[in-house]
Amino acid sequence: MTRVLLGCVTVSTLLSGCSSTVGAADSDAQSPVARYDALADLPFPEGYPTKGAASALKDELLFQRATQVYLWALPVVNLYAMKESSERAFGAGYDVFPVWKKRLDARTRVATPNSDVIYAMGYIDLGRDGPMVVEIPPKQQGILNDFWQRPIEGPDIDGKQYAGDVGFAGPDRGKGGKFLVLPPGYRGAAPEGYFVYRSRTNNVLAFWRAFFADPENLAPSVGLIEQTRIYPLGKPGASMRFPDASGKPVDMLFPSDGSFFDMLARFVDSEPLDTADSDWRGMMAAIGIVKGQPFKPDAHTRAILDAAARTAFKMSRSMMYEELAKRPGGLIYSDRQYVTPTRNFVTDREWTDKAGRFLDLDARTAAYSIVYGTSPAMGSSVPGQGAPFLTAFKSGDGRFLSGERNYRLHLPPNVPAAIFWSVTLYDTETASGPDNGQPLPSIGSRDKPVSNADGSVDLYFGPDAPPGKERNWRHTVPGKGFFAMLRLYGPTQAYFDQSWKPGDIERVN
Known part of the structure; x- marks a missing residue:
């Protein structure tokens, strides 16, 4: 039985109904039901799969699991792609804090940026560098997110639980202050004199947005951002670099192809085991992603993972562009x-x-x-x-x-x-x-x-x-x-x- 790579999965030609539906443009006449029926009707003589049926089902299962892993892991790969792109363009380390000093234009490819404020984004690795101090300048609107894009849990002050927000909406109330970001599972006592935030991932996004009154005079806002200091706890002497990211051609978008899974594997290796529960670790293991083990899919598997990623990417956009309003x-x-x-x-x-x-x-x-x-x-x-x-x-x-x-x-x-x-x-x-x-x-x-x-x-x-x-x-x-x-x-x-x-x-x- 001849095997072909269709737009959605590698299966036998008896599932060719898939190819007629994936590429069709708004054709209500063509239904994917025939494809599902073909899967359900694969031959099982005397209750056992034929070699062709077993192979087709194995490929379909890989495709389905990869598609679901993509959709589930999209928040972390979204940020991990930004981190890796930023590090390639501007350098790596907690002391590198790129600032879009002339505002952010189309040469920076990143999801739905706001060019009406000054952006600054840095990336912290608590697993590598341990607890980190972040000194926030005054008059900022900033956030500290873990890499599942959850606001990091902050202090409880006067009955208000802070999470993620720093600056105007944070516990410093726009006056600036020292924030201590602790890694997952940190057991030591936090020292006095800090707003303490506890992250659930090693990787942390520090994202500031500074307002400006006059679009022709951005220097005061940029100058405030450049008062930011980030350094390991107990080592306040570290200098900072604030590269100007404006006008630089940087692609910070997450992948819409099989390289998504390579990026996810790198993220998994950088995090504690429990960044995902055992069920989702099992889903990732089913497509070859296991913490501490190399991710090296063969050519056949790679082709299916690539098709799954391209399909899942379109699913995610359809969820937003068409389904959200419903x-x-x-x-x-x-x-x-x-x-x-x-x-x-x-x-x-x-x-x-x-x-x-x-x-x-x-x-x-x-x-x-x-x-x-x-x-x-x-x-x-x-x-x-x-x-x-x-x-x-x-x-x-x-x-x-x-x-x-x-x-x-x-x-x-x-x-x-x-x-x-x-x-x-x-x-x-x-x-x-x-x-x-x-x-x-x-x-x-x-x-x-x-x-x-x-x-x-x-x-x-x-x-x-x-x-x-x-x-x-x-x-x-x-x-x-x-x-x-x-x-x-x-x-x-x-x-x-x-x-x-x-x-x-x-x-x-």
Whole structure:
């Protein structure tokens, strides 16, 4: 029986129904049921599998397990890819803290960045370097996440449990301070004089965002970030390096092919055994990933893992782009297309369902397919705090946004953002800024777009700038889809009670 590599799995030609469905474009007439029936009907004469049936089922099982491992491990590989890319571009070590000193543009490929604040991202290895002191400058909005993208547990002060957030929303309340980050399983007594955070992974993301008042004068914000100091406990003399990451071509995206599993294997080797429970360690072992053992799949296995990764990547994006709006609480407004990638369908930072019964794997996978970093404060429901991300993948008529078309977004007067608002465009394939020839992919209140007589603002997205509207326009790339995020920093009551709503993004040609 001839064997072929199909788009979703290596199986015999009797499963060729798979190839007719995977590559089809929105064809409701073609059903994958025939493929599943073919698997279920593989020959088992006298109850035993034929050699062909056993081989096909073995390959299918490898494919299915690899697909599920990809979706489950996406949060950690998302961050591990960022770490490895940053280290290649700017150097490795706790003393390296890259800063996007001229803001972040499309040359940095990273999931849904915000070019309207100054970014700085560093990576700490507690397994290698032990407990680490992080001195936070004043006036920062920062987070400390473990590599499962969980906010690291912080101190309980006056009845408030801090987790992940540092700076304005942290226990230092924007004044700056010394934070001590302890590794998993640390048993020693923590010294006095620190805000103590306890990580559940060796790898830690330190991610600062600094605000600026004037887009033409970023130096004060950059200067504050460069007051950051990171060093091993008891060794405060370490110097810091703050390479300028702006304008550098760096690809920090997680893989959408079989190299995802190589990266996952490296992460597993860098962590304690219990970074995953025994069930998921078993799932990883089934595809060849075991802590302390080399990950060296043969060519046949590698081909199946590559197909599984490419399929799982598309599954994760479909969860976000198509399925999220169908989930309870997925839509922000009943009469608009906007969704929030990381809120409404979970109750807390552990990604449990609303009743606290189970880990909502689909919600977590969908979110980390296009974002990174988890901050409890960003999801605050208190007016004036946090920053909701109103995200649109579709225009008002329910069609996905296309770089071929021209669109208008109407923002009614008095946008409910106490600090600032902005709209950023993203490429659907990379979820990073589109390479559209413009300096930045965003436009917001600090860019002083032209307002209408009533104080409302019309923004335009498309390949062509409407005559006389160039100041309010962002260029899209023909042949590429895009999506948009409206960020409201410091949302006011009108956002929460929905007395203010943005218009849908509407096609104008």
